Amino acid sequence: MNNKQWKAIYNNDRSYDGKFYYALSSTKTVCRPSCTSRTPNPKNVSIFSDVNEAIKQGFRPCNRCKPDQLEWKGYKKELVEKAKHYIELHYEINVTLKSLSIDLQKNPYYIQRSFKEVLGITPLHYLHEVRINKAKALLENHSYSITAIGIEVGYSDSAHFSTKFKELEGIIPKEFRKQLNK
Incomplete structure (x- = not known):
C-alpha cells in the first residue's frame, strides 16, 4: 500500500473508488476507499486492483460500501x-421518525442526519412537500372542499393545511385553486 492509497482510505476519498479496493485480514472484508466504516489498522490492509480478485482470495464484499455493486450510490x-x-x-x-425507524430498522437520529445530509431537508419537510404536491x-377537482383535501393528504385540520400550503407555495389553497381557473 502506498501513501496515496492510505490517504484515500483514511479520508474516505470517493474519487479513488474503482481505482483500487482494500481488504482487511481482521474482518475478511473488501471495501471501497470511500467506505465509512472505522479506519482500519494499516497492518491489516491489502490492496487489490479489482474487487473480484479480492473475493477470489477469500474476502467478502463489505455490507456498508458494497464494492461489488458498481451502480451503488452510497449507504x-x-x-x-x-x-x-x-x-x-x-x-x-402520521409519519414520524419513530415510524420510519421501525420500518427501516435504523436509528431515528441517523435517518434524520442522513436525510439532511443527502437532501438538505428533514424527513418532516419532505413529508410536507409530498402532501402539498398531492393536495395541488x-x-x-372542485367537488372537494379545501378542508376535505387537507384531511385527505394527512393534515388533521384545515388551518394547519393552509399554513403549510402557504409556507411551501407562497399562497393559500383557496388562491391556488382560483389561479387554476384563470
Whole structure:
C-alpha cells in the first residue's frame, strides 16, 4: 500500500473508488476507499486492483460500501431513498421518525442526519412537500372542499393545511385553486 492509497482510505476519498479496493485480514472484508466504516489498522490492509480478485482470495464484499455493486450510490443515499419511498406510500398518515425507524430498522437520529445530509431537508419537510404536491392535484377537482383535501393528504385540520400550503407555495389553497381557473 502506498501513501496515496492510505490517504484515500483514511479520508474516505470517493474519487479513488474503482481505482483500487482494500481488504482487511481482521474482518475478511473488501471495501471501497470511500467506505465509512472505522479506519482500519494499516497492518491489516491489502490492496487489490479489482474487487473480484479480492473475493477470489477469500474476502467478502463489505455490507456498508458494497464494492461489488458498481451502480451503488452510497449507504446514506440508499437509506434516504428507502425513507422517501416510505413517506410517499404513507403520507396520509402520521409519519414520524419513530415510524420510519421501525420500518427501516435504523436509528431515528441517523435517518434524520442522513436525510439532511443527502437532501438538505428533514424527513418532516419532505413529508410536507409530498402532501402539498398531492393536495395541488386534488385542488383541481372542485367537488372537494379545501378542508376535505387537507384531511385527505394527512393534515388533521384545515388551518394547519393552509399554513403549510402557504409556507411551501407562497399562497393559500383557496388562491391556488382560483389561479387554476384563470
